[in-house]
Amino acid sequence: MDSGAPADANESGFWDAVSNHVMRYGPQFERRVIDRAEGSFVYDTAGRAILDFTSGQMSAVLGHSHPAIVRTVQAQIGRLDHLFSGMLSRPVVELCRRLGSLQPGLEKVLLLSTGGESNEAAIRLAKIVTGKHEIVAFSKSWHGMTGAAAAATYSAARRGYGPVAVGSFAIPAPNAYRPRFTHPDGSLDWRTELDDAFALVDSQSTGNLAAFIAEPILSSGGIIELPPGYLAALKEKCRERGMLLILDEAQTGIGRTGDMFAFQRDGVTPDILTLSKTLGAGLPLSAVLTSSAIEETAHERGFVFLTTHVSDPLPAAVGLTVLDVVEQEGLIARAQVAGKRLRAGLEALQQRFECIGDVRGRGLLLGLEIVADRAARAPDLAMGDRIGAEAMARGLSMNIVKLPAMGAVFRIAPPLTISDGELDRGLEIMAEAIAAARR
């Protein structure tokens, strides 16, 4: 085990520059300089390997520096990089065609750069098509840091920035580990919860409900999976009110949960789908997908969403390669198989360690919740911190979500290309880290 201290005394200039010039934008910086990354590992300047169980920022589904992505970027940047927004190129049109052929009802595609941006566009689309403006989301959601996306983000970063959009409402997400409404046997009664939540939305609405925006598995909210049947019921609530259903599959899209899109398990097609993080496998690429009918109405009403990079061939070429590699390497099926292995390993850890209260999620997007008391399900934030630090010191990067009243949840989302050996190594490090954190 290494100390986790700076790799090299010569790096003091680096840390001076960090304190003097790098704006602190939220997370506490890892005290080591990252130099390169390959496959499932990132390496610091001392050459120490860190197994990346969060795919960078939950994005690198192909691992780092996948040879096919490296080839695409090198070839594309030398040929055609960036374009005037009114010009079209083959990579852009081909990516729209490929994405728009994946799911009937989502034929039309807009390519953008970030997840927040894709949700801005989706919300604008819903507003212009419905002629209304109220947006409902889950109270533990994360949809991005820009205007409308931030107004629909309730899990964090809400205080201190002044008013959000008029007509922003939230409902609780169904939480099987901490149910608010229960059947007589104590299990989650999500239908009653949903009815109750929409009664409250209706009483607050001024009759201008435009859309509900949801993650099929709330990730930043602590890996809260919508139970089977919930999405269909939510879509029905939307239909009854003339609202559109927007699904944000920033983290769940492109195979991570064992389907191309998480909504496919439920057989419910959203009116609008947003993709980001996993679509570019770590490069800035996002997309908005919708039906031809919705696109037609929006166009008739003068829909505009013009950005600097809306027609860039370089990220589009990367997106095409991501889809190719996912198909060629069978990564959707791999997410199912590897997900089962990882889950079995996490459940074995749960048998061994009292502090693991819950294991949840789907495919290769799993959550591990750390509690002080299994019966009371009381979250143990300090223990979660210690485990994360012990894991990092042993060469495993895991991301912990710490939200008041939500618990301390590790979000485990390794690349879909991870090998069985690497998964097992990660589980071993986790066991060592938990044992050390308990001492």
Ligand SMILES: Cc1ncc(COP(=O)(O)O)c(C=O)c1O
């Ligand atoms: C579900 C979801 N949507 C949207 C976003 C925002 O994406 P970006 O940071 O690329 O704007 C995130 C980022 O964490 C996310 O998890």
